[in-house]
Amino acid sequence: MASNLETLVTVFGGSGFLGRAVVRALCKRDYRIRVAVRRPELAGHLQPLGKVGQIHAVQANLRYPASVEAAMRDADVAINLVGILAPSGAQTFDAVQAEGAGTVAKAAAAAGARMVHISAIGADANSPSHYARSKAAGEQAVLSAVPSATIMRPSVVFGPEDEFTNRFAALARMSPALPLIGGGTTKMQPVYVGDVATAVADAVDGKAKAGATYELGGPEVLSMREIMEAIQEITDRDRMLVSLPFGLAKLQALFLQFAPGPFKLTPDQVELLRSDNVVSEAAKSAGLTLEGLGIVPDSLEGVAPQYLWRFRKAGQFTHMSV
Template sequence: MADLAPGVVTLFGGSGFIGSQAVRALARRGWRIRIAVRNPVQAIEVQPQGDPGQIQFMRCDVTSADDVAAAVRGSHAVVNLVGVLHDGGGKRGFKSAHVEAARAIAQASRAAGVERVVQISAIGADANSPSAYARTKGEAENQIRAVYPDAVILRPSLVFGAADGFLNRFAEMATMAPALPLIGGGATKFQPVYVGDVAESVARAVIQGDAAGRTFELGGPDVFTFREVLELVRRETGRDRLLLPIPFPIARLMGAVLETVRFVGLTPPLTRDQVVMLQSDNVVASDAATLSDLGVVYPTGMEAIAPSYLYRYRDGGQFAVSPVR
């Protein structure tokens, strides 16, 4: 299949952590970008990522077939970045945000004659997974492929960067708590991938003809255990907190209790489903197509980037003494 020439690309969820970086990567290549989001006003900070007039915002509820159809009209490519990390129920639930949104986007894209669809999934996505997150991500892939067999699916591992929700969460916790939770003893493995490399992969997946119909697992150059990730957080924040091992059964009980904060509009710091996910390694499979197959041959390591934003959690912030390496 031939490479796709620059045209109009619609990004669902294009104002988020990965999406905002993908907008920049596509804008550099001359694409006209339509960002379909629930609240365009909150996405306006993405506007400077392109030239004047290059980026358009459209209010879109991905659970509305009419909204989705309007968002993809006239598009040459579509990228689905919609995803939630905990099941908030209703329109913010896994089933709605992952499965139903993917189905609506695929069907509307086919009706509009969209040439390329890219689905952002996750390593571990499997329609038979015991984790509701991974299971609905797998079901979403199936929905996309049922309509677009030549869709490109990207499965990143843990994504890091200045606005990430993982390193920042534990770094903030280290400023307040006497200990950091080592769920399951900290043996779970991750292959953290830089958000800039994921964004570059999105742009290449949209354009490259040889990516059609393939699934790529995106991981960085190094594998870390959960313990090693928390040790990096301690080192870069200068917060020498105790790493407290918490067995999986106890962590599940903690998750069940912490999930109740959803009912007062708060985001749970831990859920039972996240504990289930932590029982499996989150690394690129040995036989998977990877970043290098998309042409990203020198991925960025976490230890090269994390210090550039974790410094703000040190006592004294940017004026603190840098940790000894």
């Protein structure tokens, strides 16, 4: 049996939050990794994750098929992690998450490579959210080019560099009150970035079912209110939680979509919060989950204190009663 060192994996979007976790997981399993990113000169932070020469960064942009084909040359597996939370210039939801995913899949098919594609729970062609519709279109494009592709749909992903827990912790540091859009009743199943990366590496190992769609969620289903309360407890902050109806939140988002950092909120993100983001019963019964892959997921309360301490008033030296 060929060793993993003979297997070349091209990771599109490998320098981002999920990307570095996936690259780390693949390095530990001795794969050779080609990281395809728009700015390879900014991907140097990945080098310490592997052995000398194990990781090679190349330039690729999903909007330019020739660059994607070049990044796939001689590769055995393609992993597509590219996704955006809000459109910016030419980087639209359709260009990146729908057509871009199809471009990677076509290049993988031409190279005779296997494929793992990261989508999202809530991907739905009929969703009122443009993000969710483009994710569904991306899945369709991938499967039509590579029917054997494994699709992974995580719930909201958390970890040290996330734009989720860090965002609310930063807001709690700056603002006397935090908004609960739609009353904070939307349910999520926060999943640890390391667990998603392990699932992707398992799929590269061949442990996941070909052509199947996995739904990845953490061990707990929490409402947005419960998540905000947990983050406040971890960061030792006590902020007022103010219920904000969806209509009003969408109106505010028209202005906040241009806001900087943690204050940014788009109308499309408000639309996404109208639906729960949890693993379906169908995925559970089919074993298409983290547990189905033999992964015991880590909880938000178990992992988040390891990196959110920096938002406490005295950082890691804040005396915690827990």
